[in-house]
């Protein structure tokens with residue numbers, strides 16, 4: 001990277017960081033949107049801790065997400081997800097990458113909204129399908145026609161993800177390009193009236 005590009009990148013990081021202003025950044029969106037992978041890189045760029053809610057749930061329960069769904073069902077999983085996310089947001093500021101259904105749950109969505117800035121990583125069906133199709137560990141996609149299931153989830157969920165403060169399109173570009181897209185969206189946030197993480201109820 002040449003010197004001018006490097007200065008521009010540093011400046012973007014600083015502007016994004018200033019606009020975030022000590023709040024949590026929570027990534028929401030459907031399975032395969034890149035929340036976990038891009039969230040971790042965004043946290044590095046902003047120099048704040050990163051946490052992935054699916055990974056945290058697996059850690060505290062000592063079970064995989066698939067095992068939790070199989071043993072306790074989705075309702076119990078969602079209750080655990082809500083509790084874990086509430087704690088993680090209170091421990092911030094952090095970049096928090098959520099599981100695909102977290103923002104759809106009303107209680108969790110309210111916590112995420114109150115707990116900082118929410119950002120929807122939005123992708124089209126073919127991009128998502130190409131990514132999730134590589135692995136089969138997602139319980140909600142263990143259906144006869146997983147691509148159709150994913151499309152149904154898009155129809156149900158996209159109007160709700162759209163309530164996020166920011167939206168960034170996730171497509172098949174290099175991951176560092178996606179990180180810059182997220183930082184640019186953050187840098188454009190209004191700075192007035194910022195609530196810090198400690199102000200959460």
Ligand SMILES: Nc1ncnc2c1ncn2[C@@H]1O[C@H](COP(=O)(O)OP(=O)(O)OP(=O)(O)O)[C@@H](O)[C@H]1O
Nearest residue numbers: 030031032033034035036037099100131171172173
């Ligand atoms: N910009 C990108 N270009 C290419 N591949 C990507 C990109 N972003 C993510 N991926 C890949 O897509 C797959 C899914 O990404 P990731 O696990 O981050 O999605 P997620 O939104 O966290 O999904 P889930 O809700 O299931 O946790 C991974 O294999 C990841 O490497």
Ligand SMILES: O=C(O)C1=C[C@@H](O)[C@@H](O)[C@H](O)C1
Nearest residue numbers: 031054065099100101138139
């Ligand atoms: O979209 C969803 O509802 C889910 C997405 C995954 O991240 C996991 O949280 C779980 O498989 C449920």
Ligand SMILES: [Mg+2]
Nearest residue numbers: 035036054098
């Ligand atoms: Mg993930």
